[in-house]
Amino acid sequence: MTPFEIGLLSLAGMGAAVMLGLFVPIALIAASYLGVWAIKGSPLLASKLLALSANDSISSYFFGVVPLFVLMGFIVSEAGFGRDAFDVANALFRKLRGGLGVGTVGANAIFAAITGISIASAAVFTRIAVPQMIRHGYTPRFAVGVVAGSSVLGMLIPPSLLLILFGILSEQSIGDLFLAGVGPGLLLAVAYALGIVAMAIWWPGFVGTPDRDSDEGALTPGQFLAKGLPIALLIGLVLGGIYAGFFTPVEAGAMGAIGALLLGFGMRRLTLRRLWTVLVETGLVTATVCFLIIAAQMYSKMLALSGVPAGIGQFAANADLGLWGVMLIYVGIVIAMGMILDSSSIMLILVPLMLPVVVPMQVDLVWFGIVTVIAVEIGLLTPPFGLSVFVIKATLDDPSITLADIFAGALPFAVIMLAVLGLVMAFPPIATFLIQ
Amino acid sequence: DDFNVTIVAGHPPVFRWVRMMPEAFIPTVTAELTKLGHTVTFSEQYGGALAKVGDELEAVEAGLAEIGACSSLFDPAKLAVQNVTYYTPFVSSDVRLVGNVVNDLHANLPAMTEAYAENGVVYIGAPITIDDYLVMSNFPINSLADLQGRKIAAPGAAINWLSGTGAVGVAGNLTTYYNEIKTGVYNGVIVFASAALPGKLYEVAPHITRFGLGAQYSGSLCANKDWWDGLPAEVRTAFLAGSAAAQDWYTTDLENAVTGALAKMAEAGATVTEAPDDMRQAWADGMDNAAKKWATELDAQGKPASEILKTYMDAMRAAGAKPLRNWDQE
Amino acid sequence: MPDPRPDPAPLRLLDAVTQGLNVLGSALILVLMVLFGLDVGGRVLFNAPVSGVPELVTLSIVAIVFLQIPQALRSGRMTRSEGFLTMLHARAPVAARWIETLFDLIGIAVLWIIVSTTWPIFAKAWESNEFIGALGDFTAPVWPVKLTLMVGGAMLIAQFAARIWRRHLQ
Ligand code: NA
Ligand code: NA
Numbered sequence: 001m002t003p004f005e006i007g008l009l010s011l012a013g014m015g016a017a018v019m020l021g022l023f024v025p026i027a028l029i030a031a032s033y034l035g036v037w038a039i040k041g042s043p044l045l046a047s048k049l050l051a052l053s054a055n056d057s058i059s060s061y062f063f064g065v066v067p068l069f070v071l072m073g074f075i076v077s078e079a080g081f082g083r084d085a086f087d088v089a090n091a092l093f094r095k096l097r098g099g100l101g102v103g104t105v106g107a108n109a110i111f112a113a114i115t116g117i118s119i120a121s122a123a124v125f126t127r128i129a130v131p132q133m134i135r136h137g138y139t140p141r142f143a144v145g146v147v148a149g150s151s152v153l154g155m156l157i158p159p160s161l162l163l164i165l166f167g168i169l170s171e172q173s174i175g176d177l178f179l180a181g182v183g184p185g186l187l188l189a190v191a192y193a194l195g196i197v198a199m200a201i202w203w204p205g206f207v208g209t210p211d212r213d214s215d216e217g218a219l220t221p222g223q224f225l226a227k228g229l230p231i232a233l234l235i236g237l238v239l240g241g242i243y244a245g246f247f248t249p250v251e252a253g254a255m256g257a258i259g260a261l262l263l264g265f266g267m268r269r270l271t272l273r274r275l276w277t278v279l280v281e282t283g284l285v286t287a288t289v290c291f292l293i294i295a296a297q298m299y300s301k302m303l304a305l306s307g308v309p310a311g312i313g314q315f316a317a318n319a320d321l322g323l324w325g326v327m328l329i330y331v332g333i334v335i336a337m338g339m340i341l342d343s344s345s346i347m348l349i350l351v352p353l354m355l356p357v358v359v360p361m362q363v364d365l366v367w368f369g370i371v372t373v374i375a376v377e378i379g380l381l382t383p384p385f386g387l388s389v390f391v392i393k394a395t396l397d398d399p400s401i402t403l404a405d406i407f408a409g410a411l412p413f414a415v416i417m418l419a420v421l422g423l424v425m426a427f428p429p430i431a432t433f434l435i436q
Numbered sequence: 437d438d439f440n441v442t443i444v445a446g447h448p449p450v451f452r453w454v455r456m457m458p459e460a461f462i463p464t465v466t467a468e469l470t471k472l473g474h475t476v477t478f479s480e481q482y483g484g485a486l487a488k489v490g491d492e493l494e495a496v497e498a499g500l501a502e503i504g505a506c507s508s509l510f511d512p513a514k515l516a517v518q519n520v521t522y523y524t525p526f527v528s529s530d531v532r533l534v535g536n537v538v539n540d541l542h543a544n545l546p547a548m549t550e551a552y553a554e555n556g557v558v559y560i561g562a563p564i565t566i567d568d569y570l571v572m573s574n575f576p577i578n579s580l581a582d583l584q585g586r587k588i589a590a591p592g593a594a595i596n597w598l599s600g601t602g603a604v605g606v607a608g609n610l611t612t613y614y615n616e617i618k619t620g621v622y623n624g625v626i627v628f629a630s631a632a633l634p635g636k637l638y639e640v641a642p643h644i645t646r647f648g649l650g651a652q653y654s655g656s657l658c659a660n661k662d663w664w665d666g667l668p669a670e671v672r673t674a675f676l677a678g679s680a681a682a683q684d685w686y687t688t689d690l691e692n693a694v695t696g697a698l699a700k701m702a703e704a705g706a707t708v709t710e711a712p713d714d715m716r717q718a719w720a721d722g723m724d725n726a727a728k729k730w731a732t733e734l735d736a737q738g739k740p741a742s743e744i745l746k747t748y749m750d751a752m753r754a755a756g757a758k759p760l761r762n763w764d765q766e
Numbered sequence: 767m768p769d770p771r772p773d774p775a776p777l778r779l780l781d782a783v784t785q786g787l788n789v790l791g792s793a794l795i796l797v798l799m800v801l802f803g804l805d806v807g808g809r810v811l812f813n814a815p816v817s818g819v820p821e822l823v824t825l826s827i828v829a830i831v832f833l834q835i836p837q838a839l840r841s842g843r844m845t846r847s848e849g850f851l852t853m854l855h856a857r858a859p860v861a862a863r864w865i866e867t868l869f870d871l872i873g874i875a876v877l878w879i880i881v882s883t884t885w886p887i888f889a890k891a892w893e894s895n896e897f898i899g900a901l902g903d904f905t906a907p908v909w910p911v912k913l914t915l916m917v918g919g920a921m922l923i924a925q926f927a928a929r930i931w932r933r934h935l936q
Contacts, residue, residue, distance in 0.1 A: 021851040022869045023844050029876040040499075048498035050876070051883035055828065055915060056491050064823030067795045067830055068802065168611040169448050169483060171634055175615045245620025247806045248612065254802030279792040287791070287834035288843045290827065304485040305442070305500070352448040352483030390845040394838075403847045513896040513908075523902070554894070585813055593900040604813050605903075607820055621809075726902040733901055
């Protein structure tokens with residue numbers, strides 16, 4: 001058997017094991033082990049790959065800030081600021097069909113301005129928005145789907161750890177990448193909102209039959225201000241701090257957490273006991289997610305050794321189809337890989353393979369980065385490995401909502417992302433208009 | 437025979453020290469082995485696909501890759517003595533000279549190659565040199581006093597260079613310099629021209645001051661020891677020819693790039709200033725002798741860093757370099 | 767449905783230790799936040815950044831994950847797709863239990879590979895005093911993190927084993 005065939009076989013095996021109910025990280029690790037053993041003919045080498053990956057793959061400044069972004073999110077949620085943002089967004093959109101769904105998207109777009117990772121968005125709004133939506137008559141599937149879908153805004157609207165990673169890999173200005181993320185992020189939020197309203201009108205079987213026209217959710221101007229101010233302060237702190245040069249986007253998670261903590265204690269919305277609960281919760285979500293990322297990176301290294309990605313990359317590079325052909329194949333590959341790998345693994349594998357192909361085609365690498373990030377983020381929503389969906393499952397205290405429900409609920413949003421991706425590809429100024 | 441060789445590098449192939457593999461190393465090795473009637477297939481794993489920056493040596497040691505760009509700069513615990521140049525600034529700006537001297541050190545000083553052997557790998561040449569470090573800032577530097585209280589980012593051991601200048605050293609890395617200077621997290625960086633140009637650093641830090649902090653050595657190609665020892669001698673020779681070709685390609689390409697880089701940055705509006713000799717000397721004189729501390733610390737661990745420091749400085753002086761401080765003789 | 771019988775003493779001890787590690791990991795997150803605060807505050811306000819924060823963050827994340835992953839498994843957070851098993855439990859409960867036990871054994875096996883292969887990495891880091899950072903500026907030893915990985919990995923193995931034990935107590 002060639003390494004290429006082994007790589008493909010391991011894909012099938014891993015997928016089947018996950019479907020049968022083997023823990024996802026364990027399935028990835030086992031598939032990596034067997035895959036490397038088969039490719040290199042040495043179980044010892046396979047063991048070493050596992051151990052080195054466990055020790056090294058998340059051991060970086062970049063991944064080190066993940067718990068801080070999650071912590072910031074949970075403090076925002078525990079102190080009620082996330083709820084406030086949700087109330088504000090909801091008050092604005094409550095007259096719409098599917099208004100709570102639109103409100104969730106809006107609140108996520110606001111929260112995206114302070115978080116650098118999507119898993120924090122997914123965790124926070126699972127807590128805040130899902131129970132509310134279910135209470136108001138939305139189907140659980142739709143409720144978790146909205147949260148999963150809108151969580152991707154967290155890494156498209158700056159700050160964004162994924163855009164930083166792309167900047168590192170391609171030597172592009174992170175500031176430019178951040179600016180380029182704003183347009184597509186807002187466009188995606190609007191597209192989600194339109195999609196939600198449309199689904200609420202024409203697809204009640206999916207959305208449910210939310211109660212309408214109640215005055216619940218209305219806010220007086222005073223309430224509006226009171227609820228909007230804390231989150232506005234936090235956004236001011238995080239974005240202001242980054243753009244005033246007080247701290248880096250990577251440090252923003254910690255600074256946001258400190259800000260939320262001070263604000264929470266200052267407004268008497270937090271107690272030490274609740275802070276402790278938040279810390280434990282942060283730890284569990286971080287551990288779950290990072291353990292998945294470690295496992296996915298083992299798997300991606302096994303795949304790299306199998307030559308499957310390089311073979312596919314070569315195919316895209318040699319396809320001789322012009323820029324559009326290459327881009328379409330590239331995006332297709334990214335989305336396919338997004339089904340089985342985590343975002344950073346896909347970028348680590350594919351971006352270095354593709355840069356030498358697209359650079360001679362005079363591609364604007366900032367635009368290429370945004371296209372890459374949107375395509376990569378579709379993978380957060382697609383089975384069998386969809387990190388946002390996993391986070392929602394891990395945060396949700398409701399065994400009646402299954403992983404399959406969340407994936408199904410997220411599917412329409414993945415489709416909307418695909419449409420927005422197409423628009424950004426066809427009209428690059430959507431991304432680049434803010435850059436001189 | 438047919439050889440399957442995996443090459444690992446943590447950096448993506450936008451960097452010259454990765455590009456030297458497809459540009460020079462692989463073609464040369466392939467040609468040499470073909471002459472001998474062998475075939476070879478390379479699997480190139482760059483940009484963190486198999487190992488990230490600083491973890492290449494571990495991947496080669498484990499046998500996940502046969503050959504890697506082993507970084508001493510980013511793996512200072514395992515390749516400790518190799519970092520001799522980063523503790524001896526103001527010695528020489530000549531990348532070719534630094535590369536040759538470090539390559540000779542590896543050939544002549546057993547302690548240099550022992551560091552590799554201890555980690556199950558073999559030094560196979562192609563020293564990765566870094567062109568002369570300079571200061572790029574968003575403020576003009578007319579005297580050393582201008583550095584007082586300014587936040588200057590520096591990579592790894594180079595943060596020691598700022599001791600005595602009054603500048604505040606901030607740990608940073610190449611990939612985020614642009615953004616961090618632009619927003620003001622720091623006011624300047626210690627960086628090299630060949631990276632500053634593609635990174636467009638001159639846009640945010642247009643004051644380029646050449647202090648002659650020096651060219652550096654940051655790593656080399658290494659091979660898995662068991663694999664290497666099992667190769668026929670003629671095949672090893674073919675790989676070494678590849679390393680020699682890579683070193684030559686890399687150094688020539690780098691030298692050309694450096695000359696062009698400074699000119700292009702000046703064209704783009706940057707001011708390039710040559711620091712006067714007394715200012716350079718004042719900087720050098722004001723520094724702690726970090727080399728001494730470094731050598732003493734490693735000596736105590738049984739790694740003869742003092743000997744390596746002396747041999748390196750002697751070789752540089754013998755080749756005509758005029759160090760501003762004789763770090764080994766103080 | 768909570769099991770009416772209390773766990774046997776070894777399992778209760780295991781859960782207590784698991785929770786202890788969880789507490790340590792959570793505290794470490796708080797420490798990281800404070801470190802970032804001191805570094806940023808020192809740099810902005812007093813021109814005096816704290817050395818070594820990136821290095822400590824780099825080291826801590828691995829420790830945080832491995833300190834807490836046993837508790838994540840214990841509290842049912844580790845990611846899996848339950849659909850098939852739920853169906854099987856309803857139709858063929860015995861088969862379902864044996865499949866779950868097989869899955870737990872696979873978990874034990876892969877974690878054992880990781881922990882036992884980390885042992886030589888830990889030993890080497892300990893003996894040769896491996897560090898992160900730059901000599902002369904800031905250095906921190908890496909062996910504590912490797913040790914934490916092994917401890918956390920071992921506890922995760924124990925929690926997988928405890929699942930089997932509990933399953934066959936029922
Ligand atoms: Na964001
Ligand atoms: Na996916």
